[in-house]
Amino acid sequence: VQKMILDVDTGIDDAMAIAYAVADPAVELIGVISSFGNIEADRAAANALRILNLVGAPDVPVFVGHRNPLDHEYNRLPINAQIHGDNGIGDVQLPTPNQAVATQNGVDFLLAAAQQYGKDLTIVATGPMTNLAAALTKAPEVMQQVGNITIMGGALTVPGNVTPVAEANVEQDPVAANQLFTSGLPITMVGLDVTLRTLLTKDETAQWRTTEAGTKMADIVDYYINVYADIYPELGGCSLHDPLAVGVAIDPSFVETISLNMLVTTEHDPYYARTIGDKARLNAPNPNVKVAVAVDIDRYLAVFMHHFNHLFR
Numbered sequence: 464v465q466k467m468i469l470d471v472d473t474g475i476d477d478a479m480a481i482a483y484a485v486a487d488p489a490v491e492l493i494g495v496i497s498s499f500g501n502i503e504a505d506r507a508a509a510n511a512l513r514i515l516n517l518v519g520a521p522d523v524p525v526f527v528g529h530r531n532p533l534d535h536e537y538n539r540l541p542i543n544a545q546i547h548g549d550n551g552i553g554d555v556q557l558p559t560p561n562q563a564v565a566t567q568n569g570v571d572f573l574l575a576a577a578q579q580y581g582k583d584l585t586i587v588a589t590g591p592m593t594n595l596a597a598a599l600t601k602a603p604e605v606m607q608q609v610g611n612i613t614i615m616g617g618a619l620t621v622p623g624n625v626t627p628v629a630e631a632n633v634e635q636d637p638v639a640a641n642q643l644f645t646s647g648l649p650i651t652m653v654g655l656d657v658t659l660r661t662l663l664t665k666d667e668t669a670q671w672r673t674t675e676a677g678t679k680m681a682d683i684v685d686y687y688i689n690v691y692a693d694i695y696p697e698l699g700g701c702s703l704h705d706p707l708a709v710g711v712a713i714d715p716s717f718v719e720t721i722s723l724n725m726l727v728t729t730e731h732d733p734y735y736a737r738t739i740g741d742k743a744r745l746n747a748p749n750p751n752v753k754v755a756v757a758v759d760i761d762r763y764l765a766v767f768m769h770h771f772n773h774l775f776r
């Protein structure tokens with residue numbers, strides 16, 4: 464069983480990522496760390512606890528990570544409550560869990576787990592990469608032992624979703640993303656190139672409405688589906704950004720990747736926060752970033768629905 468830590472900015476699709484990791488028997492979710500992003504880091508942690516409670520995993524510990532990006536100089540785009548709702552989870556009210564957010568710092572928890580489990584640990588980050596960059600700065604030799612780092616973020620072959628070149632998780636902290644990408648660590652990038660292709664509709668969420676918990680989850684995700692219908696009517700559903708990253712971390716054969724030495728542009732110009740191949744290292748050996756460029760949509764959706772139908776039956 465694969466040990467996994469999720470680093471989330473809960474967020475509706477982050478909530479689905481948590482549910483997917485709980486549902487897949489191939490994974491033991493050993494902890495969840497929060498970052499700022501879709502919502503403030505403290506709220507993201509509180510939301511993660513509520514979602515864990517909802518999907519029957521109340522004992523998974525939740526830690527707060529960084530509350531701000533590394534690039535304090537730059538006034539990033541404001542948090543857009545329109546996409547995930549004022550509370551981050553579609554303005555659906557979930558009961559307050561019995562458990563509290565852990566007191567240990569998220570980055571310290573991450574490093575302790577990396578130390579303990581080494582190559583048996585998988586980290587999936589579905590928010591800004593600030594916690595990963597902080598862990599790298601603090602103990603690069605410990606991070607080097609981690610088996611698998613998969614991120615939802617970036618856009619290589621398609622436009623960004625917050626600027627013509629920038630994807631949200633990268634745009635929230637490009638300095639951190641660049642630090643991670645250029646670290647040499649083995650990274651799988653599950654970006655908009657593939658996540659814009661895995662879509663969910665109300666036909667699917669309706670299937671969860673057989674239980675109270677499933678109905679809450681369907682209400683949360685339907686909020687996102689409605690937002691997507693307004694903002695991206697051409698897609699015909701909401702993107703499964705974050706749960707696709709979890710799926711790929713568990714079963715890499717869901718996607719086809721190309722290997723590249725990448726960087727993230729951090730100059731404060733119109734190309735800010737672009738994920739792109741590093742011109743200076745085009746021919747450098749052993750490129751460390753596997754960029755997902757194609758996805759087995761039908762098989763992924765079938766597995767996704769299998770897990771969710773199992774949670775809510």
Ligand code: BDR
Nearest residue numbers: 474476477589631632704
């Ligand atoms: C990413 O940005 C966030 O809004 C989503 O949760 C996802 O992680 C998509 O660009």
Ligand code: CA
Nearest residue numbers: 474477589590
């Ligand atoms: Ca997210």
